[in-house]
Amino acid sequence: MKLINKSNNELRRLLHLSSSINSKKPHRMSRVLLLDKTNFDNSISKSFSLLKERSFVASNLSGLHYLLPLATRSLTKLISIIDQEMEAIGCEKMILPTLGHSGLLKISGKLPDHQQDVFIFKDRHGQDLFLTPTHEEMFCYWLSKEKIFEKQLPIYLYQIASKYRDEARPRSGLLRGKEFMMKDLYSFDATEADSQNSYNRVCQSYQNIFDRLEINVIKVQADPGAIGGNHSHEYHLISDIGEDTIHLCSNCNQGFSEEYIEKQQSNQSKYCDSCNCDLQAKQSIEVGHAFYLATRYTQPFRCFYRSKTNNYSLLQMGSYGLGVTRILASCAEILSTPRQLKWPKQIAPFHVTVIPPKMNSKESNVNQLAEDLAQQLAKYTNADVVIDDRSELTIGYRQVVSKCLGIPVNIIVGKKAQQEIPLFEFSYYRQNHRLDNDKVETIKKDLSLSEIMEEIKLLFPINDEN
Numbered sequence: 001m002k003l004i005n006k007s008n009n010e011l012r013r014l015l016h017l018s019s020s021i022n023s024k025k026p027h028r029m030s031r032v033l034l035l036d037k038t039n040f041d042n043s044i045s046k047s048f049s050l051l052k053e054r055s056f057v058a059s060n061l062s063g064l065h066y067l068l069p070l071a072t073r074s075l076t077k078l079i080s081i082i083d084q085e086m087e088a089i090g091c092e093k094m095i096l097p098t099l100g101h102s103g104l105l106k107i108s109g110k111l112p113d114h115q116q117d118v119f120i121f122k123d124r125h126g127q128d129l130f131l132t133p134t135h136e137e138m139f140c141y142w143l144s145k146e147k148i149f150e151k152q153l154p155i156y157l158y159q160i161a162s163k164y165r166d167e168a169r170p171r172s173g174l175l176r177g178k179e180f181m182m183k184d185l186y187s188f189d190a191t192e193a194d195s196q197n198s199y200n201r202v203c204q205s206y207q208n209i210f211d212r213l214e215i216n217v218i219k220v221q222a223d224p225g226a227i228g229g230n231h232s233h234e235y236h237l238i239s240d241i242g243e244d245t246i247h248l249c250s251n252c253n254q255g256f257s258e259e260y261i262e263k264q265q266s267n268q269s270k271y272c273d274s275c276n277c278d279l280q281a282k283q284s285i286e287v288g289h290a291f292y293l294a295t296r297y298t299q300p301f302r303c304f305y306r307s308k309t310n311n312y313s314l315l316q317m318g319s320y321g322l323g324v325t326r327i328l329a330s331c332a333e334i335l336s337t338p339r340q341l342k343w344p345k346q347i348a349p350f351h352v353t354v355i356p357p358k359m360n361s362k363e364s365n366v367n368q369l370a371e372d373l374a375q376q377l378a379k380y381t382n383a384d385v386v387i388d389d390r391s392e393l394t395i396g397y398r399q400v401v402s403k404c405l406g407i408p409v410n411i412i413v414g415k416k417a418q419q420e421i422p423l424f425e426f427s428y429y430r431q432n433h434r435l436d437n438d439k440v441e442t443i444k445k446d447l448s449l450s451e452i453m454e455e456i457k458l459l460f461p462i463n464d465e466n
């Protein structure tokens, strides 16, 4: 191609340009499905009642929910962050069946002990099928039939798909359902040392994901439980509505899951494994889990690789889950107030709302300016922009709607846009879980078009990895 002949600098310039201009167009609020909900149901969790009231979710049966278009927008953004971080450590995404033969769960030993948690039924040929709660067995069953060579290792494969659990008491909306979306990754290595290295790489990439969401997720030592294996860690968000308990050391900041503490320490007093100090119990939501499995699954499924010297050895395995819909719901839970829905800015359903003047008002002559501003923002920044084109409604009403949906930036095109150098009213509702859990800092100022472009580029940077 011709590009090869260009100098490196020229190429870099071209690449930079292509990443900062895109074909995105602003979305139009008149086309967003906003349902008229007046019943406020606070009997469920705070976030779930807000999500229901504000057209993000709807319920079907207990533990089964619809993710409406607004929630799907946020979910898509979350998945995109996860995909980028998975790709950065060399993972490949794939799709597995979510239905399998329940005989696989007998090979791994999960049946009959955990039968009550799994949906098992017969198909028309009388085969016992199950809806997958996790995919260790499905991966091992497949890989045991393939020829795996040492030079192909490590193999990192993941999927983002629905998982199923026959919950006795589905609760708190999306936090504990019968069907939920998980990201599950499986690592396969030649040696224990390599597998430990993979484990550490994945844990770091999980940290990167939570950093990008700007949420305080705590990594705790955990008990492997039904999944099995040698050791594991869980990722928790502190929340009063969480059904888990974690124990935190006030001295060295180490955390431990309830099950871990119960297995390790038989006496009543709970103390830190590392420094012997007292532990403090906190209610929490588990959002992720990492298992160092060694040969827990590859042994019963006879999953081998062929070494350079033509010997066969068992693959060393790790498995790593992120509760994708649970992260979405728990972000809303920990950031929102009882009447105000909030998101980490990167996964808000839209990043920026542009509000043009009301129809037939004194300012309606700057309507085109609002259209231009929205177009420019969509085209030249990474932000997901919506223009609230329902100009029969007042500016104030549309501003409230935008805030109710948890959209972090609001730009009003009003009186000052009529000046020779137009100014726009820019509001940013800062929501950083890291800095302060309760305090929301609203930044409000009048900015010119170029100043707004700069602000938005800083708030929603183009990810360097892409």
Ligand SMILES: [Zn+2]
Pocket: 249, 250, 251, 252, 253, 254, 272, 273, 274, 275, 276, 277
């Ligand atoms: Zn300690």
